[in-house]
Amino acid sequence: MDVKSFKGGAHVPHYKSFTDNIEIEKMPIPDRVIIPMHQCLGAPCEPLIKVNDRVKVGQKIGDSSEFISSPVHSSVNGVVEKIETLSYCSGEDAKSVIIRVEGEEQDFKPTFKRDPKSMSKEEIINAIHEAGIVGMGGASFPTHVNVNTRQPVEYLILNGAECEPFLTCDHRIMVERADELVAGAEILSSVIGARKCLIGIEVNKPDAIEVLKEKTKDKDLFEIVPLAVKYPQGFKSILIKSTTGKDVKRGARSAEIGCIVRNVGTTVAVYEAVVYGKPLIERIVTVSGPNVPNPGNFMIRMGTSVGHVLEHCGVTDYNNSTVILGGPMTGRAQDSMKAPVVKNSTGVLLLPTEIVRASEPYENCVRCGKCVERCPMRLYPNQLSIFAETENYEELEAWNVMDCMECGICVYSCPSNRPILEFIRHVKPTVKKMELIRRKK
């Protein structure tokens, strides 16, 4: 088997055996959901409803007139209890709608079934937009913007790498929902005019490779690309390089080199949006960690609190544990059990605090060079962390801080436990503003 890899990165422990063989299960709906109005990499939405309004599952409750934005929908039938601004661990404040769940019947019931082949490109893009589909692997970029490209696109690349430890939701999607995945990929390929759809899968998911090879064996469009098990294989520019050999230049969009990447979960959501008009009201989430008595992969309604999720999985004791929303490398430690599952929540993890090193004090850089050796973007994370600590924005820009794709492998490698990624995330918005101002001059 020809297995593709890349320079840099590291072989991190997988910890996937907690959940990789556990089938997707529906999680019971909580009493209340909290729906943030900002769930995409774009402009936040404004609420379309008011307190005491009755809302239906799948109803659009927030939207924006900005081009790069994505609407949000109620994930339940219920009544709007509050609309308030809440602070989230991403450091962001977002207007949020709190809905009290009412009624026994909570399923989304499609009222039609469309044939994508009978739809125009504009109709398909509009269906994706209206359903609020964003990148569900973490990036949360609006999919209708991503696929609305005038540039010729050669490759649709489906991201089935799932390289972060513990996470297995994409693995289960590929095994259990392969038909919808293939149909979603055909829809996306037709919209962007892709000649080939490459599905990149790390070789630690042999069952997913086998299922998808079987499902696509008579379809010339598809090619399954086995990938080396190495972090951060699933990051966009790495995946493009591994699967096509192409480099994404700094500041360029992947479409400029003829590639569009979509996560496998997003692709299934596209299928449901286009064929059934189903909005993004739920997603599959891995709930895992050595301190979770009943881990698994669950279909969870948006806005469900991490407290509800962990309680359902048998957690009663939070002592010496840290809750993480997302994966252990790129996710965020949560300080409130009310934090909601949102469109890009790949995991809810409960990890022993001693292995979540963020809480430990950090030391000066000892110049071991491990972070430089492993940075897949060939940056100097050691230098960046020092410049970020001292807020030296000119040097940060000169040392290409904006190229950092926030994989976190430098933090994982650092013997001084330096919070390099935290530093970088803190300074990036200022450097971005500086770049924009300069471009306008």
Ligand code: SF4
């Ligand atoms: S500097 Fe950025 S891209 Fe490089 S290893 Fe650290 S987080 Fe990853």
Ligand code: SF4
């Ligand atoms: S890994 Fe840590 S200690 Fe080593 S060079 Fe990088 S920042 Fe410095």
